Amino acid sequence: MTPAFAQLADNLENIARQNLYRSRRVTESPQGVNLQLDGRKLLNFCSNDYLGMANHPDVVKAFKTAANQYGVGSGSAHLICGHSFAHHALEEELAAFTGRDRALLFSTGYMANMGVISSLLGRADTVFEDRLNHASLLDGGLLSGARFKRYAHADIDHLGTSLQKAAGNKLIVTDGIFSMDGDFAPLKELSLVAKNHNAWLMVDDAHGLGIIGAHGGGLLEYYGLKQDEVAVLMGTLGKGFGTFGAFVAGSEVLIETLIQKARTYIYTTALPAAIAEATRASLKLVIAENWRRDKLEKLTARFRSGAQQLGLQVMASSSPIQPIVIGDSKRAVEISNGLLNAGFLISAIRPPTVPQGSARLRVTFSAMHEEQQIDQLLDALAKSMTC
Known part of the structure; x- marks a missing residue:
């Protein structure tokens, strides 16, 4: 390995040590609230397909x-x-x-x-x-x-x-x-x-x-x-x-x-x-189809109400983007992985995408989600945040 590439390798190791290393996951299904990913069926709460149009x-x-x-x-x-x-x-x-x-x-x-x-x-x-x-x-x-x-x-x-x-x-x-x-x-x-x-x-x-x-x-x-x-x-x-x-x-x-x-x-x-x-x-x-926007608004309100009851640190957002601030990057990844094991896909967002000390779970909703799935997510969050 040349000195220049050795330096790149050192940089990658440094990123990993800071719990900031990013990896890709391979989807095996169309975009939707139910996603097949790396051979697993997951409830998807991290897509920007807010209105469910990607596979309409x-x-x-x-x-x-x-x-x-x-x-x-x-x-x-x-x-x-x-x-x-x-x-x-x-x-x-x-x-x-x-x-x-x-x-x-x-x-x-x-x-x-x-x-x-x-x-x-x-x-x-x-x-x-x-x-x-x-x-x-x-x-x-x-x-x-x-x-x-x-x-x-x-x-x-x-x-x-x-x-x-x-x-x-x-x-x-x-x-x-x-x-x-x-x-x-x-x-x-x-x-x-x-x-x-x-x-x-x-x-x-x-x-x-x-x-x-x-x-x-x-x-x-x-x-x-x-x-x-x-x-x-x-x-x-x-x-x-x-x-x-x-x-x-x-x-x-x-x-x-x-x-x-x-x-x-x-x-x-x-x-x-x-x-x-x-x-x-x-x-x-x-x-x-105004019902898509109306449903998104109702789902967001249901989640925020449940999250506040659980004492989760949800940011002041009335959009379908509902970030939960964790702070520490390592802890955010651990919670994200715990949710993944429970069947929920939610990304841990870490610096430099967000400021230092504000790592978070970025929860997003789609008009294709159902109220029951919001409740399932809240239950999973309650368990994952206390582990």
């Missing part, structure tokens, strides 16, 4: 039909020959769904966030990021070359003070629902501070679209915010919609700017047309 028969049928029509691969980038009727139709439907002029598809949410921020800002500008933002937003800010400022989580006063000192174009970037805490960003206050300081506001609503709001319009619908109040909306398709990919929605000028400048859009192969058609089918269900 209508969505699967649309994918198969489109694969027969368009084939498997898109063949090229959108700007070469990879932009199909299916892609174009989905963009128009997503624009209508979000109440915006236009939408633009990206192959992943990570690529969307990096592409948007680096397209809008340069070295003379400043980006302001919530301290708990997703890694893709942080990386997008760093990639842009702009002055990079982080403000205390959801702290409008701290942000306002930083904005007063900034020059050039100013972009405020935030998650909508924070993926590891489950809380909502204060978007109304953020939109006001952006307006007062002549800044743009960008919201990554990956965990809100489809799930929050009377019609699934996410946090912007929940807060009643329009395009002129939130200039940039990013959403992913692999969570509430159950498929794959991402999109950015906003004004005509924003979308045309991204088509011309976003390197993560220009220089990558378009996602398969069959995925676009599957998402079109999913979008129709998301809009029409």
Whole structure:
């Protein structure tokens, strides 16, 4: 082994010693609340398939039909020959769904966030990021070359003070629902501070679209915010919609700017047309079937009530993301493994994904869960937490 690779091996051993080593598990079934994993049947409480769309028969049928029509691969980038009727139709439907002029598809949410921020800002500008933002937003800010400022989580006063000192174009970037805490960003206050300081506001609503709001319009619908109040909306398709990919929605000028400048859009192969058609089918269900959102809300309330009765340290979240703070990484892994042995799949989330000393179990719910399964989970948690 060369010295360089020996150093990598030492780094891996150090990660393991800190109880931060990550391993993959192999699923052997479609995504759902009942998951076959490494030869075992488990109740799944760690998926982002909040509405149960990943294996919905209508969505699967649309994918198969489109694969027969368009084939498997898109063949090229959108700007070469990879932009199909299916892609174009989905963009128009997503624009209508979000109440915006236009939408633009990206192959992943990570690529969307990096592409948007680096397209809008340069070295003379400043980006302001919530301290708990997703890694893709942080990386997008760093990639842009702009002055990079982080403000205390959801702290409008701290942000306002930083904005007063900034020059050039100013972009405020935030998650909508924070993926590891489950809380909502204060978007109304953020939109006001952006307006007062002549800044743009960008919201990554990956965990809100489809799930929050009377019609699934996410946090912007929940807060009643329009395009002129939130200039940039990013959403992913692999969570509430159950498929794959991402999109950015906003004004005509924003979308045309991204088509011309976003390197993560220009220089990558378009996602398969069959995925676009599957998402079109999913979008129709998301809009029409309010019962999924209603059920998620009831399941979340049932879990929170039971968790509080058990004295579990559940974070202040009204979303389907319900983290239970453990603190110590080793203990979080032990509890996760204990739950696995009892037939429940819940991931232990550890640094650097979350701050030091805040390792947690990230419990998530799907509209496909039943109340009985929530009660079974609470019973298992009560036993695992005392072992």
